[in-house]
Amino acid sequence: MLPLSHVRAWVAASVLLVAAVVVASLGPALPGPGLDNVDKLEHVFAYAVLATWFGGLYPRARYLRVALALCALGLGLEILQHLMGRGRTGDPYDMAANLAGIVIGLLLGAWRTGGWAARLEAWLARS
Numbered sequence: 001m002l003p004l005s006h007v008r009a010w011v012a013a014s015v016l017l018v019a020a021v022v023v024a025s026l027g028p029a030l031p032g033p034g035l036d037n038v039d040k041l042e043h044v045f046a047y048a049v050l051a052t053w054f055g056g057l058y059p060r061a062r063y064l065r066v067a068l069a070l071c072a073l074g075l076g077l078e079i080l081q082h083l084m085g086r087g088r089t090g091d092p093y094d095m096a097a098n099l100a101g102i103v104i105g106l107l108l109g110a111w112r113t114g115g116w117a118a119r120l121e122a123w124l125a126r127s
Contacts, residue, residue, distance in 0.1 A: 001057055002118050005125075010057055010117060017053055018073070021046055025077040029087050043097035044104065047074060051105020056116035063106050074098035 004010055024046070047070060054066045074095055082090030 002059060002115060004057070004117055005121050014053065014057065017050065021050065021073070022077065026080060026084065026088070040093060040097040043074075043094050044101040047098045047101025048105040048108075049101075051102045052108055052113055052116075053105075055106055055109025055114050056118075060110060060114055063109065067102050067106055070102045071099065074102075 001007065001010070050070055050073075051066065054070070055063065058066055078090040078092075078095050078098075080090075081088035
């Protein structure tokens with residue numbers, strides 16, 4: 001992790017963010033029109049947010065580890081959806097959407113948003 005002043009707060013927020021994705025992935029499916037494309041966009045968005053978040057907390061040298069951890073999370077959730085039998089199914093296309101989100105989030109980090117947490121802490125310290 002980057003040298004941050006409020007590590008406990010960042011870790012707590014990270015746990016809450018990951019927990020929200022886990023709950024959304026394993027909870028009952030919300031009623032809706034059943035549009036597959038919307039579901040895939042939700043996966044891309046969720047994992048892009050996760051990747052951007054962790055790209056702000058870790059140096060670029062750790063982006064591969066961040067990507068692997070997020071891939072493991074996505075794969076694990078897809079497997080659990082398949083095994084739970086509660087109206088959810090594991091879908092390889094969902095995993096592909098997760099991967100696309102991870103790539104988007106980490107490319108954003110490499111291009112512009114990486115290290116945002118340290119910049120935010122510096123800005124808050126000046127205020």
